[in-house]
Amino acid sequence: MTTSTRIVLASRPHGAPTAENFRTETTELRTPSAGEVLLQTLDLSLDPYMRGMMSEAESYTSPIELGQTIVGGTVSRVLESADPAFGKGDLVLGYAGWQTHSVESAKNLLPISATHILDKGLPRSAALGVLGMPGFTAWSGLENIGKPQAGETVVVAAATGPVGSMVGQIAKLRGARPVGIAGGPEKVAHLRELGFDAAIDHRADDFVDQLTGATPDGIDVYFENVGGKVWDAVLPRLNTYARVPVCGLVANYNSTSLPDGPDRSPALLGRILARSLTIRGFIQREFAPTQTAAFLAEIAPLVADGTISYREDVTDGLDNAVEAFTGLLEGRNFGKVIVRVAD
Amino acid sequence: MTTSTRIVLASRPHGAPTAENFRTETTELRTPSAGEVLLQTLDLSLDPYMRGMMSEAESYTSPIELGQTIVGGTVSRVLESADPAFGKGDLVLGYAGWQTHSVESAKNLLPISATHILDKGLPRSAALGVLGMPGFTAWSGLENIGKPQAGETVVVAAATGPVGSMVGQIAKLRGARPVGIAGGPEKVAHLRELGFDAAIDHRADDFVDQLTGATPDGIDVYFENVGGKVWDAVLPRLNTYARVPVCGLVANYNSTSLPDGPDRSPALLGRILARSLTIRGFIQREFAPTQTAAFLAEIAPLVADGTISYREDVTDGLDNAVEAFTGLLEGRNFGKVIVRVAD
Structure with a gap:
């Protein structure tokens, strides 16, 4: 036994x-x-x-x-x-x-x-990280929803994490301009090593101004994995036809009640209409059965040869x-x- | 002169x-x-x-x-x-x-x-209605975003209007099950004439219960043109992978301030994540340059022969x-x- x-x-x-x-x-x-x-x-x-x-x-x-x-x-x-x-x-x-x-x-x-x-x-x-579920979450969310084009601005938070760091590195591979958000100077420094074009500390007092400065042409793809104040800062900067894959909302997970008013949900819908936004929730298992092989075929060699870093x-x-x-x-x-x- | x-x-x-x-x-x-x-x-x-x-x-x-x-x-x-x-x-x-x-x-x-x-x-x-901008709004929103499949439930409000009535009739052509929402018994009766499988009066006291009863298998496509209380009733009934083309929010247009709290926008994002929803704003002019010919080719003969009604x-x-x-x-x-x- x-x-x-x-x-x-x-x-x-x-x-x-x-x-x-x-x-x-x-x-x-x-x-x-x-x-x-x-x-x-x-x-x-x-x-x-x-x-x-x-x-x-x-x-x-x-x-x-x-x-x-x-x-x-x-x-x-x-x-x-x-x-x-x-x-x-x-x-x-x-x-x-x-x-x-x-x-x-x-x-x-x-x-x-x-x-x-x-x-x-x-x-x-x-197999649990860069080439597993989190890595595939990043890859499949970009392939199926975010669809970053060359020259576009892609923003992601929790950017030193296994999803965010992969989002930034894949966006860079696609010729887009990744902007990473993380907490604290050590993580922000790591984002620059990963090849993010800009790195922002969400703990900084001037976080919103920093985000504005780092996205002079607005935001075309926001890979949503945190919610909360990062989402609040990103929403006004989303360009017409921006895409928002939503794979997580970690800032909300511990919430026990809705925030105080006013109710901003009608304003959110209004913004979706005014900017022709695509907001799309997803779980990687939607795409895993049909796309895992393509993911591994592209990404595993890039991890092996060090093109893609992970931590x-x-x-x-x-x-x-x-x-x-x-x-x-x-x-x-x-x-x-x-x-x-x-x- | x-x-x-x-x-x-x-x-x-x-x-x-x-x-x-x-x-x-x-x-x-x-x-x-x-x-x-x-x-x-x-x-x-x-x-x-x-x-x-x-x-x-x-x-x-x-x-x-x-x-x-x-x-x-x-x-x-x-x-x-x-x-x-x-x-x-x-x-x-x-x-x-x-x-x-x-x-x-x-x-x-x-x-x-x-x-x-x-x-x-x-x-x-x-040319201004059924075969014009409103008709094309319905058609292009369904073709590009809503994508109703045979057997799916499609809900639309303002359903006797030029967009809503076309949404219902196109959904029916695609083999889906259209559910229309309108205000007052005369309009509700007209929805049945148009071929909607169910018709609901949003002025009824038991509107939410009626919507629940009319969508026993949930909602797969909600064509959003009104917002407000209809949206509130629809959101909890959206199925996993439901699509929501947003072409208008007439209930909000005259609003001068946001509604009182709590702030439900985090809950809305949470639902988008939990149900893998697609919420997509659009204006018909995004699709008009490339798709108007296909729209007229399909729909004009059906209007001419009476398959599609308009008012x-x-x-x-x-x-x-x-x-x-x-x-x-x-x-x-x-x-x-x-x-x-x-x-």
């Missing part, structure tokens, strides 16, 4: 999650039945969408039930297989969540060899996942947040 | 326009120079967008200046031509505005013969234009509003 340590949802957060909302449990795992495998989690991805799933409010995914293991993308090692597709020692991609071991249906797993990430000398955790913020041990997660929601991470659960 | 009577913007309305915002003037017109024609206005189209242009606030068109003739689409007769493209007696489409006569540059005019409307036995005013609300005399216009903004019209300026 294998013992799994897991972190479950103890209570629903009201505002920012705290340690009290989580509970660590240990459980004995059953032997895998036919079609199943026993996995050891190696790397766990932490992402803002998990906050949405901790609430009961309807979102794009069903909420996590109380007592249920917190969800999350993982790279795992097969310890025992009852499915012909996998053998002991194989590395697999899946959604095992916040736990050290699990029994999973083989059909929910992808062999990491299918991504050719290891063949290219990249670490397995790249990971690694926390050791599942015990530290809660702190890493609350830090992520506050923007304290610097790069893709990975919890190294085992080596 | 020809005398023109014209209606100019006397003052900017604060809320709903009143007679005081307009002033009637007479002016002597000069003889047309080379490349110009002298026109007599026959039919003047009244449309909600004109309200937006009476305000100084930035919209999708430049505001009308004080003292300037109110704009508007027209069918006119050529009285005198100094351009080889037009001869005396020709009927032309243009934007002569709220005046009995005008001197226009020939390059801003289209011979009505180019539309083949008269060849099909249809009245010239059809006009004709007011006689430019003197009555102001009253017809304020009625239009209040939804007192029943069909496309035309002012018959001359025969």
